[in-house]
Amino acid sequence: MRDNYDALKTEGRNPNTMNIDKVSTLEAMRLMNEENKRVPEAIDTQLEEIARAVNLIAAAMERGGHLIYVGAGTSGRLGVVDAAECPPTFGVDHQLVRGIIAGGDGAMFRAVENAEDNEEWGKRAIDEDGVQAGDVVVGISAAGRAPFVLGALKRAREIGATPIGVTCNPDSLFVPLCDVTIAPYVGPEVISGSTRLKAGTAQKLVLNMLSTGVMIKTGKVYSNLMINVKPTNEKLWERATRIIMQIADIDHDRAGELLRKHGSIRAALCELGLM
DSSP: OHHHHHTOGGGOOOGGGTTTTTSOHHHHHHHHHHHHTHHHHHHHTTHHHHHHHHHHHHHHHHTTOOEEEEESHHHHHHHHHHHHHHHHHHOOOTTTEEEEETTOGGGGTSOOGGGGGOHHHHHHHHHHHTOOTTOEEEEEOSSSOOHHHHHHHHHHHHHTOEEEEEOSOTTOTTTTTOSEEEOOOOOSOSSTTOTTTHHHHHHHHHHHHHHHHHHHHTTOOBTTBOTTOOOOSHHHHHHHHHHHHHHHTOOHHHHHHHHHHHSSHHHHHHHTTOO
16 A cells, blocks of 8 residues: 555655745745646546546436535535535536535535545445436545545445546546546646645536536536526526526516516526527
8 A cells, every 4th residue: 555655646746846935925826826737738638538427427417317426625525516506506406416525514614534544434425325326426536546435436336326537646546446537637736745736626627527518418508608597696696687688689677577577597588489
């Protein structure tokens, strides 16, 4: 295990930032920003895998399946955040996209570092969440070796769910477990091993692409507009009104009147014969 740990690409020491504790604040920020520029380049290499994953998830949802993210630490938090943002953005049920984090809900706010070390806990989390055959489980881990996530992916395959991996280690343990492994290699971190940095950014971008791509594929987007957004506060009400204005080419007052009448963009557009 020690040899494997030493070989992890996510744990390497970055030669470009060896003196980051000695330089000016501005220079330190420049160094960080230069390293961050590597993230989209790394994701460019994984677009085919991301597209394959989007197609698999969308097909599963069309058959009644769900998307479940599983991760520990930063990776787990990113999955929970992406899941939580799908209902207000795309108007989907809260069960359609879900997030499981090692250590439970409390781990969102306070680190529970040992929670990721047990494969059985990961398997149990899948069962307790109610994951079923036909669902898709996306395991998220910077190094692709967190036992909790590995256990969840193994259990997913056992019950007939589709396992997908998101990692920043191309040689990760996800590869033999997953139907698709998305592995943008971002290089060693600015602060060695602090994978909430470039690796976390890469994972966040990948999850954005997965969930948004799936919602586009399943008809939750009209052109590039969020036609399923729920107008649950003033900002979202104004956004929904403007979406109706843009699609229907009507003024603000008329769009607002339709939104007040129907409570949703789709229903308003249906009255106008546009959907």
